[in-house]
Amino acid sequence: MKSPSMLATAVFALSLAGTTAQADTQLTVYSAIEAEDLSRYAAAFSAHHPDITINWVRDSTGIITAKLLAEKTNPQADVIWGVAATSLLMLKSEGMLEPYNPTGVEKLDPKFVDADTPPYWTGMDAWVASICYNTVEADKLGLTPPTSWKDLLDSQYEGHLIMPNPNSSGTGFLDVSSWLQMFGEEGGWAYMDGLHKNIARYTHSGSKPCKLAAAGEIPIGISFAFRGAKSKAAGAPLEIIVPSEGVGWDMEATAIVAGTDNLEAAQKLADFAVTEEANGLYNGGYAVLAIPSVAKPVPHFPEGLQEGMIENDFEFAANNRSAILKEWQKRYDGKSDPKN
Template sequence: MPLALTLTSLISTGLYAAQEELTVYTAFESDLLTRYKKAFEADHPDIRIKWVRDSTGVMTAKLLAEKSNSRADVVWGLAGSSMALLKQEGVLATYTPAGLNDIKSELVDPETGKAWFGNQAFFNVVCYNEAVAKANNLPKPESWQDLLNPVYKGQIAMPNPASSGTGYMQVSAWLQSMGEEEGWSYMSGLDNNIAHYTHSGSKPCVQAAMGEVAIGISQAIRGAQLKTKGAPLDLIMPEGGIGWDVESVGMVKGTAREKAARTLVNWSLTAKANEQYAEAYAVVGHKEVHKPVANYPDVESAMVSMDFGAMASGRKQVLKEWSERFDQKSEPRS
C-alpha cells in the first residue's frame, strides 16, 4: 500500500476510533435528520450522532419508561410540553448552555433551573383542499366552529394526540382557550365529522393534499411545503386561534457522555444550527436568524396562549379521556 494511502487510512481509522457516539432521541421529521447530523458532525468530527426517532407521544413515553436506566444522552427535537413533563419526572438535567441569551425567551423553559431550550416553534393550520371541496360542494371553513357542520362528515383528518405532539398541542389549545367543558364538547362534535385520526402530525395535511380528505388539521410547515409543490391547498388560520409548541433540546440526567452532550446542546442553539432550522421552519429560536418560508401563513397572529406546564401536568389525564372517547377512529399503527 502506498505511504500516502497508509497514512490516510491510519488517520481515518484513528479519528473514527476517537469518535464519541451520542444517542439522541428525537421526533424531528425523518427528512431533517441527515442534514442536522451532517451539519453538527462537520463542526465536531469527534462526536457522532446516533438517532432514535419516533413520534412525539411514543418518544415521550419511551423516555419516561427508561427513566431509571436511560439509553439517551440528549433529547433534540421534542415538544416543549413533553420536555416540561420530562423535567417534572426527573429525566432532564438542569443546565445553562452557552448562547442562551441569543434565544427568544418565550421559547425557553420558563422555570428557574432551566432544562429545555427551543430550537423552533411549530404551529397548526387547517389544510383545505380547494379541488376536493369544489367537487363535493364543501364551503370554506373560517372558524373551528364551522368544522362542526355535518357537510364535512368523513372529510376531516387530525392527529391522535396520544401519539402526535401536533395533535396534543391542538387538543390542549382547545381545552385552554375554550375551557374544559366546552373544549370536550367541541371535540365530541368534531369527532362526528372525523374520518380518522393519524399517528403523524404531518399526515393529515398530506392526506388533504392527495385528496384523501378535504381537510387536515395538521402542521403549518407541511402545508406550506405541499402548497409550494403545487398541492391545491388553502392554509386556514381558524377564528379562535391555533395551537403551537416548541421543538426543544435538553440533556438527559445522568448521561455518561455529559461533555459531548453539552457540546451538542450548545451547538443546537447557535446561529449556524438555527440557519438549518430556518430551511424548514418559519419561526426559529435564535433572535438574529430569520428566513421567510414560501406560502407559510401568518401563524404568529393566530397563536393562542399556551401553558406548557399545564400541558405537561395534565397530559396523562387528557390523553386517557381523549382515548376513551375517540381512539376507535384512529388509524392502525404501521
C-alpha cells in the same frame, strides 16, 4: 423493544453515522424532527464535531415521550433534540433531565428557555397548528373552506376530516390542549364531541393529515403550518387556513438526559442547538425561531399565523397531559388508525 418505524430510523442513522471517519463518541438522540431534516442537522453538527456521531431514534412526539418514560430507570438516550417543550416539562418533573446552560443561550427569546437556572431545556422553533385544505378535492365534493375551528362542526365535512391522535402526536396534543384553553374544559370537550362526528380517522403522525390532504386522499387535514408549506411548495393544491379563534402551538426543544455517560458530547450538541447556525437550519421550515433575528420568511406560510398563536399555557398542558390523554382516548380512540 423499538417500534418498526424506530428500528428503521435507527438503521438509517447508523448507516449515516458510518460515513463519518472513526468517530470517537456516539450520541443516541431521540427526536420527532421531520425525517427529511435529520441528515441536514446531523451533517451541520458533524462539521463542527467530526469526533461525535449521532444515532437517531426518530418517531412522533407522543411515541418518543412514552418511550422515554418507559426507560426512566434505564435511560437509553443521551440527548433529546426536537421534541415538544410540553413533553420536556413533564420529563423535567420526573427528574429525567440534566440542567445545563448552553453557550449562547442568552441570545434566545426568553420564552424559548426553561425558567430554571441553569435551564433544563432550550427551545428551537415553534410549530403551529393549521388546517390543510385541498381545494381540488373539496371542490369535487362541493365543500366550502372553513374559516374557524367551529366551522369544522358543520355536517358538510362529515367523513372528510383527518386529525392526529394526541396520544401519539405532539400536534394532536397541542390541538386538544389549545381547544381546552380557548373554549374552556366543558366547551372544549363539547367541541371535540362534535368534531369527532366528522372525523374519518385519527392518525399517529402530526404531519400525516396534511400529507394525505396534499395527496388528495382526504380534503381536509388538521396538521401544522410547516408541513402544509412544504407540501404546497411541492405543488400540492393546498390552502393553509389559520382558524379565526386562534391556533395552538408548541416548541421543538432540546435537553440532555440525566445520567448520560456522554455528558461532554451531549453538552456540545446542546451548545450547537442554540447557535445562529442551527436556528438558520430550523428556519428551513419554521417561521418562528428561538433567535428571532435569524428568522426569514418561509415560502407559503399563511398570513396571520404568528398573530393567531394563542397565549399557550405550557404548564397547564404539561401538568394535565396524562389526564387529558386518558379522557381523549376513552371518548374517541375508536377511530384511530391501528398502531404499528
